[in-house]
Amino acid sequence: MRKNGWLALALGVVLSTGCYHQVVHTGLAPGNVVVEHWFVSTWIWGLVPAKPIDVHRECPAGVSRIMSETSRVNVFVTILTIGIYAPKHVRVDCALYKASALPGAPEHLAGWRVE
Numbered sequence: 001m002r003k004n005g006w007l008a009l010a011l012g013v014v015l016s017t018g019c020y021h022q023v024v025h026t027g028l029a030p031g032n033v034v035v036e037h038w039f040v041s042t043w044i045w046g047l048v049p050a051k052p053i054d055v056h057r058e059c060p061a062g063v064s065r066i067m068s069e070t071s072r073v074n075v076f077v078t079i080l081t082i083g084i085y086a087p088k089h090v091r092v093d094c095a096l097y098k099a100s101a102l103p104g105a106p107e108h109l110a111g112w113r114v115e
Contacts, residue, residue, distance in 0.1 A: 020068075020069055020070040020088075021067070021068075021069040021070075022067070022068045022069070023065065023066070023067045024065065024066045024067075025064070025065050026062065026063055026064055026065070026066075026095070028061070028062055028063070028064045028095035028096070028097075029064065029095060029096040029097065030064040030065060030093045030094075030095065030096060031059075031061065031064065031093070031094045031095055031096035031097075032094075033058055033059060033093075033094035034091060034092070034093055034094070035053075035055050035058050035059070035091070035092040035094070036089075036090070036091045036092075037053060037089070037090045037091075038071075038073075038087075038089050039074070039077075039087040039088075039089075040053070040087060040088045040089070040090045041085065041087060042085075042086045042087065042088055043084065043085060043086065044083065044084060044086070045078070045083040045086050046086050046088075050088065050090075053090060053092070055092050055094070058092075058094060059092065059094035059095065061094065061095040061096065061097050062094070062095040063092055063093070063094060063095060064093045064094060064095040064096070065091075065092070065093040066090070066091075066092050066093075067090070067091040067092075067093075068088055068089070068090050069088065069089050070086075070088055070089070071089045074086070074087045074088060074089060
């Protein structure tokens with residue numbers, strides 16, 4: 001009976017963990033191309049960041065939206081590795097067309113909005 005109690009507690013902790021979620025909108029209209037990476041590697045509870053994801057080839061018109069989250073599967077893997085490996089899920093929605101940025105403004109920063 002005691003073993004089942006610990007198992008239920010562990011299962012409850014894993015299932016009740018909050019999932020990290022961040023979305024960045026650039027202001028560009030979304031296209032049909034989506035680049036998705038389910039396990040972007042970060043290390044030591046995210047203290048060692050992931051390598052940059054290059055989407056220039058897939059998104060020649062730029063990026064419409066970037067979503068980064070820690071899913072429940074990612075949390076489970078992080079717990080199994082005691083935080084040494086802490087993967088993230090990243091989804092990049094490509095833009096439909098290039099925006100005309102203000103003169104002198106960097107094109108990749110035009111219209112950024114964070115939720």
